[in-house]
Amino acid sequence: MSSISNVTVVIPCHNDGAYIMEALNSILNQTLKADKIIIIDDGSDITTKKVLEKIICENVEVVFQVNKGVCKARNKGISLAKTKYILNLDADDYFEPTFIEKAVKYLDANKGVGVVGCFYKTLKNNKIEKEIIKPLGGGVSNFLVKSNGLGNSLFRKICWEQVSGYDEEMVHGYEDWEFWISILKNGWQMHIIQEPLFTYRIKKISRDRVAVKNYDLELREYIFKKHKQLFIDNLDSFTNQVIYRNHILRRTELKTKMSLDYRLGCLILAPLRFLKRIVS
Template identity: 35%
Template sequence: MRSDILISIIIPCYNDAKFIEQAIDSAINQTHTNKEIIVVDDGSNKDTKVVLKSLESKIDKLIAQENLGQSTARNNGIKQANGNYVLVLDSDDYFENSFCQKALDIFNNDSNIKLVTCYANLVFEKKTNNYIYKPKGGTVESFLTSNSALGSAMFKKNDWNSCGGYDETMRNGLEDWEFYIRLLSRGGKAEVIKEPLYNYRKRENTTTAKANKAKYDLLKFIFAKHKDLNIRYYDSFMKQLVSKIEKEEKEKFKNRERIEFKIGELVLKPFRWIKAIFR
């Protein structure tokens, strides 16, 4: 792949003083050398602003905005990007050094590619063992009922512009999935590099955690917004939906069979009996 192609790496940051430097360093250390790093401060607290100020020499642009959410921060960063390719990176995560080069090679080899993502190493705060998450990628049909890519991924700036960018009304999560649906709605596919080139921290009080709490409202919003696609691919949509319900039911059954659940049932049984008496 030509080394003169400019990649704009966009890093939105909100109150992330602890991890932002590692995210920036992972952008700097990419083996593809022609890149610009744009950090968007989404109305962070004083501690984060101090850290960002100290890191300003490491980046090309630091954009400050009031707290408008991740979608607006990403869009504002991309608007000021000079590269034809955009890589969005969350401020508490980091890429392995070879991601950009491998992603560009994929774009170069297939003109039908609209998005490049990869496997992710999930890093848990309170667990010592990590887990490899493997998104499947694919065409828009693969994205009808859930996200088949990571929120941090590479795409072309022209494609971002053509589909209208991230939905700035979505401040509670899943905005990356909704954006990918529009990105792929006119054709093309998302390609997955089958290596864990992304390190994804699973933390409490993040946008993803908030999205899980507002899950059903967000699903209703996305399904309604893309009703036309769900009708066009109705058979595929329903197949995926039923499959997800079956999977959740099996998981619930497995949980009920676990020894911890059975012990909890035994412990709570007398209290339920007492409560029933006094109804």
């Protein structure tokens, strides 16, 4: 394989000074080197800025801006890229050394594929979890109910151009999901390398967690309204997926209720509920 990867890696960074070097080193240590690495500092604190200011590497560019959000940071970095392929990487996550080589090889050989992701593991409390997360990828029909891809993936810059980049209105999250929908509904496919070549860091407080807790309904409604015709055109698939997910949730709820901890909790609380009825 040529040593020219035609890849620019874009790393938005907001107050991730504790992790950015691990993320950056995971790219510098790839078996196929990126042509360019662009770090967009999105209004970080002084501690993170000091870490970024110490980065001196020939193919690494650090761009400082006031805080504008991850979508604008990514769009800024991608707009500066001059390569055919773009790899997103959040500043607190990292790739295994062979990801770029394997992903580029697949994109080069498969012209109908716009995005390449992979299986991944999670890092929690500085410990790698045993479970391997296996997104499906595929076509747009696999993305109607949830994102079946990996936010940190390699994609063709032309795909980004076709959809006018990340939706900068999505300041509260789920922008990766919407971005993949926008790309895949144009007929592109997402390929998933069936190896855990990426590690996603789970933090106590993170943008993803806040999105799920506080903005899930709002963001889902936004995606549905923006791509309403897509959901109408794929109504049967969308309905079947919703029914299946509801079925899984009901089974999980029932399993929880039947668990020993739940039953013990009910026994412990029973006297309190009895007293409450008497007092009432």
